[in-house]
Each structure stands twice: as C-alpha cells, then as structure tokens.
Amino acid sequence: MEGLYAFCVGLLTACGIFLALRGRTFSVVIGLTLLSYAVNLFLFASGRLKLNAAAVLGESEQYSDPLPQALVLTAIVIGFAMTAFAVILAMRARADLGNDHVDGTLPAQPGDASKKSGGSQ
Amino acid sequence: MQHLSIFPILIPLLFGAIMLLPPISRDINSQRITSIIGTLFLLISSAVLLYQINAQGVQLYALGGWQAPFGIALVADKVSSLLVLLTAFLAFCVMLYAVAGQDKGGAYFHPLFMFQIMGINGAFLTGDIFNLFVFFEVLLIASYALLIHAGGKQKTQAALHYVILNLVGSSLFLFGLGILYGTLGTLNMADMAIKVGQLQGETATLAKTGALLLLVVFGLKAAMLPMHFWLPKTYASASAPVAALFAIMTKVGIYSIFRVYTVIFGDDAGELANIATPWLWPMALLTITIGTIGVFASPGIKTLSANLVIISSGSLLACAAINSEAATSAALYYMVHSTLASAGLFLLADVMSRQRGKAEDRFVRSRPFVQPRLLGFGFAISALALIGMPPLSGFVGKIMILQATQSSAQTMWVWPLILIGSLAALIAFSRAGTTLFWRHNGSVAAEAEPAKITEIMGIGLLLFASPILVVFGGDISEFTQQAAHHLHDIQASAYALLPGVAQ
Numbered sequence A: 001m002e003g004l005y006a007f008c009v010g011l012l013t014a015c016g017i018f019l020a021l022r023g024r025t026f027s028v029v030i031g032l033t034l035l036s037y038a039v040n041l042f043l044f045a046s047g048r049l050k051l052n053a054a055a056v057l058g059e060s061e062q063y064s065d066p067l068p069q070a071l072v073l074t075a076i077v078i079g080f081a082m083t084a085f086a087v088i089l090a091m092r093a094r095a096d097l098g099n100d101h102v103d104g105t106l107p108a109q110p111g112d113a114s115k116k117s118g119g120s121q
Numbered sequence B: 001m002q003h004l005s006i007f008p009i010l011i012p013l014l015f016g017a018i019m020l021l022p023p024i025s026r027d028i029n030s031q032r033i034t035s036i037i038g039t040l041f042l043l044i045s046s047a048v049l050l051y052q053i054n055a056q057g058v059q060l061y062a063l064g065g066w067q068a069p070f071g072i073a074l075v076a077d078k079v080s081s082l083l084v085l086l087t088a089f090l091a092f093c094v095m096l097y098a099v100a101g102q103d104k105g106g107a108y109f110h111p112l113f114m115f116q117i118m119g120i121n122g123a124f125l126t127g128d129i130f131n132l133f134v135f136f137e138v139l140l141i142a143s144y145a146l147l148i149h150a151g152g153k154q155k156t157q158a159a160l161h162y163v164i165l166n167l168v169g170s171s172l173f174l175f176g177l178g179i180l181y182g183t184l185g186t187l188n189m190a191d192m193a194i195k196v197g198q199l200q201g202e203t204a205t206l207a208k209t210g211a212l213l214l215l216v217v218f219g220l221k222a223a224m225l226p227m228h229f230w231l232p233k234t235y236a237s238a239s240a241p242v243a244a245l246f247a248i249m250t251k252v253g254i255y256s257i258f259r260v261y262t263v264i265f266g267d268d269a270g271e272l273a274n275i276a277t278p279w280l281w282p283m284a285l286l287t288i289t290i291g292t293i294g295v296f297a298s299p300g301i302k303t304l305s306a307n308l309v310i311i312s313s314g315s316l317l318a319c320a321a322i323n324s325e326a327a328t329s330a331a332l333y334y335m336v337h338s339t340l341a342s343a344g345l346f347l348l349a350d351v352m353s354r355q356r357g358k359a360e361d362r363f364v365r366s367r368p369f370v371q372p373r374l375l376g377f378g379f380a381i382s383a384l385a386l387i388g389m390p391p392l393s394g395f396v397g398k399i400m401i402l403q404a405t406q407s408s409a410q411t412m413w414v415w416p417l418i419l420i421g422s423l424a425a426l427i428a429f430s431r432a433g434t435t436l437f438w439r440h441n442g443s444v445a446a447e448a449e450p451a452k453i454t455e456i457m458g459i460g461l462l463l464f465a466s467p468i469l470v471v472f473g474g475d476i477s478e479f480t481q482q483a484a485h486h487l488h489d490i491q492a493s494a495y496a497l498l499p500g501v502a503q
Helices: A002-020 A025-045 A067-097 B002-020 B028-056 B078-098 B109-125 B129-147 B153-184 B189-198 B201-222 B230-237 B240-246 B249-264 B277-297 B301-322 B325-355 B372-387 B393-404 B408-438 B453-471 B473-488
Strands: B059-062 B073-076
Touching (some): A002 A025, A067 B129, A067 B153, B002 B028, B002 B059, B002 B073, B002 B078, B002 B109, B028 B078, B028 B109, B073 B078, B073 B109, B078 B109, B078 B240, B078 B325, B078 B453, B078 B473, B109 B129, B109 B240, B109 B249, B129 B153, B129 B240, B129 B249, B153 B189, B153 B230, B189 B249, B201 B249, B230 B240, B230 B301, B240 B249, B240 B301, B240 B325, B249 B277, B277 B301, B277 B408, B301 B325, B325 B453, B372 B393, B372 B453, B393 B453, B453 B473
Antiparallel strands (some): B059 B073
C-alpha cells in the first residue's frame, strides 16, 4: 500500500511541476492544482498509513494520528482559495495583456518572422 | 496584561472586518479615519508589548488554553516584539501616506492592508510552524490583491509571476512541513528544537530534506539568489504604499530563516546542527553581488530601491550564515533600519514621479520639481541612510555586520562585497540625484501635484527614524544583543517555552 501511495504522490508531483513550468497560464494553473493535490496526499501520509484505525479514541482497536487530517483540511481550504485566485488572475491577465502567456508576451516562433513585435532582431 | 501578545493580530483583524461592513465600507473617508485609528492602536499596543517583554521576559500565549506542544502557542519574545513594533510603525507611516489619495485606485484597499498587517504580525508572533504557514498564506493572499491595486498592465504581469511563484512556494512549504512532522512528530518550534537532536541515520537525512525545502521557501520570500527574480519587477510596479509595505515582506522570510535555522536546526541539533550554513554562505554573497549589479543597471528610482532591498536581504542572509550572537544582533538592527529607509524611499519615489510628468521616475532629463527643496532634503537623507554613510543608521548597521565576522576567511568574503555594495549605491544615488534635481528643462509640468501634508508626514516619520536609530543606538543595540542572546540560547528559546519538559 505504501509503495502505491508513494508512487501516486510522486506521479502527481512530477506532473504538477512539469505543467507549472509550461508557458501558458492554463497549464500552469492545472499544474498548481495537481501540485496541491499531491501535497494534500503527502501531508495525510505524514501521520503514517494505517488500516482500520479511526482518528477518534475508542472507535477502533488502533487509532490514527488526527493532526495530519486537520492539517490536510487547512491545506485544502487554503489551496482551493489560492487556485480560485490564480484562475481569476489568469483571466485578468488574458484580458489585460492580450494573450495567455505567463510573461505577457508570446515568444517568437521559428518561422513566423513577420509576427514579431518590433524587436531589434 | 496577559492578552497583550495577541493584540497585534486581533486589532488589524477586527478593524479590517469592520471596514468590510456597510456603514464604513460605503464611505472612503470613514475608512481612512478607521484605518488611521486602527494602525495607531496597533502602534500603541505593540509599543506596550515591547516594553512589557523588556521588563518581564517572554510571554507565552496558549491559544484556547491548550498548552504547548499540543496547542498552538504565540511566543512574544524580544525578537518578535521588536519586529511587531517595526511593522506597526511602518504600517502607521504608510497609512498616513496612503490616506492622501493613493487608496482610491481600487476597492478594499484598507481592509486588505489590515489583513496583510495581521498576517505579518502573526508570522512574527507564532510559535508553531504550521501556524507560520497559515499566517504566510494570510499575508500572501492580501498581498496578491494589494499588488494589483489600482490596476494596469505592468501590475497584472508582475502579479502573475508573483502569485505563481508563491503558490509553488506554498506547496513546497507544505511538503517540508509534512516531512518534518513525519520525522519529528510535532509542529511546535520549541518542541521541534528539543526533538531534532535525537534524530539519527535515515530519519535525520529525511528531516534534513524537509528542513532544506523550508530554506527554499523562506529564500523565495527573502529574495535569496536564484529566487529573487520576481522582486524588482513586483516592487517597481506596485503602487507606492503597497511597495513600502512590501519592504517588510522580505524581512518575514529572513526572520523565519533566523527562527528555524537558529532555534530548531542550530548548534544543539545533533546530526543536523547548522545544516543551512553551507547553503546560506554562497547564496548570501551572490545575492549581494546580483543586487549590486542591479543597482548599477536600474533605469529608474523605483527599480533602484527594489535592488537595494535585494542587497539588504543579501547582507541579512550573510548575518544568518555567520550564525553568531553578534551577527544576529547586527541583523536585527539592520533589519529595522533597512525596512524603514527603503519604505521611505519607495514613498519618496512616488512623490517624485508624480511631479515629473511623463518622465515619471526614470533617470532622464525632465521638468523640474514643484517642491525641489523638500524632495531634495528627503532624497539626501534616504540616500545617506541606504548607502550607509555616517551619521545615519545605515552606517551603524553596516559597521555592526562587518564587526560580526568571525574568521579571516569570513572577513575576506563579507567585507569587500558589503563595501562594494555600498559604493555601488553611492554611485547610483549620486547619478540619480544629479539627473533628478539638476538636469531639467522647461517649466513645471502642468499635471504635477505637490505632496500633501499627510504624505510629507508619513515620509518624514520614516526618514526621521534613521537619525533616531543612531541617537538611541546604544540602547537599541543593547536590546538587539539581548534578543540575539535569547534566540541562540536553547534553554531560553526552547525549554523555557514548554512547561513540564526538562532538559
């Protein structure tokens, strides 16, 4: 179980980082979302994975650490708010700057020299 | 008073919330009065807190009556109460400046300002590392909204970079916290400091990974070298009061570095003792270097002040790398000085750019100022303070940092870089002053507006702090010395904060 769990967290993190490094705001926002999912799972696992163990005393024979669950709740709430803000900001940037690149200007593509924006090339 | 240590968090929270509600939220003038009253209350309560801490020692405030390490504790010691007072003073001066008209650019300036102050004060006061994360998020989300206050292409572009970088930073923060909780089993900083010494072998390596991930996050906030690229653009494009308030934001990162890598991963951390030092050394020195290059390359006075913030961050990181009581004491003094001086320069730059017509703050030949004497006087004071020329506080702060170096190798690296940084600032400021004040043509610009009385008061208070820091230099440096001693003494900074845990 631990191996599969660790693999999932690692895969989510890798995809999140890859997408966050892309140039368009949409993929960056998706990347940030995946990263926050990975973080939530990771935080949950920091209290060790246990089967049949409730966080409430007396409900089961073993009990699990309740603190990571509280941390995950906080992280989910904050991550959700931040993602919502990032989405709105990305839309605002699309409207203000005229494109959806994170730098606000489209990089010159090889082969479309006619479209470049008056640089000194 | 027992509850005094939570006031710096509660006052801005309550005032911010009140300003969102109808009777006040409809009218900008009542918002302004409420804001001034709120920051004044904050200033008074932080000053009383500092006085009380100085007289009676550390105050431990267990939220909800849950004793540490099980509940979240607020720890008001000399370091945090000094920085809370600094934040309150900065907030009051910036608010004086903002009420003259800079707050009209967008809605909700005043509540957001209050929430940002709340986040900063909370980050300084908390004794729990997850709570530190929460307060970081509070100050960040307020800063995201404040950054695009008054709108504009430049701001949206800068805000996009700033927001994305900080969101990645928050994720890394949580990864680091998860690793540390998994290995140490606690999130209370004092408890972590005690438990970290017992880690061995693989667990220690794992905890080291978590600790260094946190260094990346704090480095991002503090503008440490590879993570500093967001800073010049963000600070230069933000509106003046926001940029001036952001002057304390890099210091939150520096403070967290001092707190985490002196108290938790300090000398008593067993296998993990001083893990950050080998990383902090090159980063700090390179940060000063890149800031120096940036100072030379700045086309306008706002970018210049942003690059000076990078230099001061680098100097403070060098203090963290030296990792001694004298260096921490120097860092605390320099932190107070550089926050106030750079905030003053950001505000002054805004007044200047409003009087120069289309040239704004760029170093080009342009129209003369409406108030050349007043602005020239202010510019000279802030330049002298930021360069580090006697008789102002920058000189004292830099001398303290230079004296704190311990071995000849440290001296050989730190002295030339800090002195060259000062020389670069001297050259840049003389060039800037010459162009701004002496090379002008034509008459006064038609749209130029003279600085209003509250604006002059705000800037004046910030700049006046510099000579005050020198006049009372003896008392202040004695206080920072005691604060640094407290931070480096694990008995005081960890065991004393946990009732029922003996060494």
